[in-house]
Amino acid sequence: MSAIKWPSDGKYLGDWKKGEKVAQGGRGLTWRDKITAVNGGNCYNCHQIDPSFNSYGTLGPSLAGYGKLRGVTDPNSPAAQAVVKYTWGKIWNSRAYNACSNMPRAGTNGVLTQDQVRDLVALLLDPNSPVNK
Numbered sequence: 676m677s678a679i680k681w682p683s684d685g686k687y688l689g690d691w692k693k694g695e696k697v698a699q700g701g702r703g704l705t706w707r708d709k710i711t712a713v714n715g716g717n718c719y720n721c722h723q724i725d726p727s728f729n730s731y732g733t734l735g736p737s738l739a740g741y742g743k744l745r746g747v748t749d750p751n752s753p754a755a756q757a758v759v760k761y762t763w764g765k766i767w768n769s770r771a772y773n774a775c776s777n778m779p780r781a782g783t784n785g786v787l788t789q790d791q792v793r794d795l796v797a798l799l800l801d802p803n804s805p806v807n808k
């Protein structure tokens with residue numbers, strides 16, 4: 676848990692439209708990628724996320740309906756904070772919650788930026804995101 680860096684300004688939620696691009700993006704950290712290039716999250720490699728996007732891996736559980744299934748109608752409300760923080764922490768350092776997780780540690784390993792994680796949290800929890808339609 677101590678390896679999780681929480682958002683410096685306390686803002687957990689970004690833009691779900693950008694989050695969808697981060698989730699679909701699989702580039703980064705290979706010998707062909709420039710060291711300064713923006714990395715993708717590669718999330719669809721293991722997860723279903725937007726149910727209308729029909730190419731995804733199944734190593735991880737489906738995240739379709741992620742916010743809705745957890746009763747999140749307003750991710751900014753106090754009632755949603757536990758789910759919001761868990762989602763950030765899980766993406767930042769998956770092993771904080773499951774020591775043997777197969778999920779890459781996007782924050783701890785420096786793959787994604789805080790802004791990219793914000794956009795992913797919004798993708799999973801914003802009621803307007805296609806994930807929760």
Ligand code: HEC
Pocket residue numbers: 698716717718719720721722734735736738762765766769773776777778779781795
């Ligand atoms: C290599 C496969 C893999 C990739 C890539 C991956 N995940 Fe995961 N993810 C998993 C697995 C396996 C689990 C379930 C086991 C666990 O809890 O660690 C999981 C669990 C989760 C959970 C918790 C679900 C719950 O019900 O508690 C969230 C949220 C999540 N992933 C989001 C993401 C996001 C966002 C990305 C992209 C940045 C991503 N994952 C990339 C494999 C992956």
